[in-house]
Amino acid sequence: MKKELHLPVMIGLVAAATLFGRVLPTWTLSLATIAASNALIALGIVVLARTGNVSFGQGLFFAAGGYGVALIANAWGLTDAVAQVVIGAACGGLLGLVIGPLIARYSGIFFGMLTLALSMVFYGALVKSTALGGSDGFNVGRPSLFGMSFTDPREADFMLYAVSVIVTGFAGIAATILFKSEFGLASLAVRENNLRVEYLGISANRVISINFVIAAVFAGASGAFALMAQRHIDPQFAYWTTSGEFVFIAVLAGNQSVAAVFVASMALELVRSFSNLYLPNTWQLVLGVFLLGVILFLPGGIGSLWIGKRRKRSTLATKEPLAEKGAAP
């Protein structure tokens, strides 16, 4: 029953991935930054999906994080990358705290459609808001780190890559701890049978709300990264196609493994970049075929490649002695 967490190994992997950026070509740095940022928001969707609910409107929190950071950066001249991530996460989380408890009573398609509707209401408000630049949005300055400014583009890209990998990596470690915790088990229990969860004296709505806020925090931080990478923000952050892309990554990854979210995000970015490079007129087709292939051959997501095998091994290991004792059917 007890599964080891190997915390030092996970921290070591995050450190190694950060240092690996030093040898990566410049063009892959920005690609990896976007992949890490997308993985962060997709991880939130996976966290929420473990309660049986999928949000089709994470763009709402993505945009809330991005706009929150952009407004504060322009008003107060705050450019520190870490502070911006914290502010983005706080903006997403605060909005999640307001919406989560209200939406937790819904489930299935109603839950998904409500999140989508809320994100589109926010999109509509942003487009109409002249103070926020309307449909064109507005620009922000180059991020710094602990008072250091980066004028060399390569160094600036590496800084952003390092911050995004470290933040996303630690979010991944936090999600791993969460998945294996009592609370993580309760989340899975809510997905399977929320009435039984209530009969055990646990509030299913509270479990969903907490997971919703966690997903919103991750989305807000991801919005901050997207803002820093583009140095521009517009209502497209909240548009439904943006949210859909994050759901794609979550579907590709499956909900069994945190590592799968990072693999799926990177794989999607690579497929998109290479197909865009070599097949500029039909890259969407290549992307579609890739997604179809994963859904067809790995319906449990990329994570099922290793999680499924591990479960099979552990089941085989426990079946043998049980059959001898006659306890098994």
Next chain:
Amino acid sequence: MTPVLSVRGLEKRFGAVVAADALTLDIPAGQKISLIGANGAGKTTFVNMVTGYLRPDGGSILLDGADIGRQSPRSVARLGISRSFQIPQLFVDLTAAENLTVAVSGVSARMSLRQGAEAHGRGEKAVGLLGRFGLADVADRPVSELAGGVRKLIDIAMALVRRPKLLLLDEPTSGVSAEEKFTTMDRVIHAVAPDAATIVFVEHDMEIVSRYADRVVAFYQGRILADGVPSHVLKDQEVRRYVTGGVR
């Protein structure tokens, strides 16, 4: 002595169907009470109302003198009434121990972010409870792989986690073979004894009823047809006519 549960004039209708017709019943502490009745007699409706799943149309449900008739299943569970189900309601993708861990974690106000096995000994408590039901061997098996009888016991074990004042078991031996029904019931009674002093179980098998119940309440069309010790109730002419169908 104040009864653990006191039901007064309880009413419930589903359209034209009367599922509870001014039910009045006292359940003192320490008894093992069996609810019997044909399908549709109102037994499960009674259990559903007592546990907060259904809201009564009228009447009151008092737990230790406090009205719980408008409480949710979660509140009722926290107040001290637990139940198992006719069809076990488990988390089938989780292992048996994980199912129990979820139940154990629900007892405290806060769920731990540590692994179930490590959090305040809750994992050990979960496995210990499985052990009481003779199920320690299946602790690490996914519930989806377990037989119906084993699932039934896990379902009851989960209901027992809160050490309820009143434990309601909905057909604890349904789906269990004739050869195993007494063994299963012995296991249940033995395992439940330390934690739940008062047990109400819905049952169709009169052999189980006469062997394990201190008192029998027979339901018919939402009313209580007979209430008393098994030897009297099971011989009652109306009970034989409408409930047991002549079973001795």
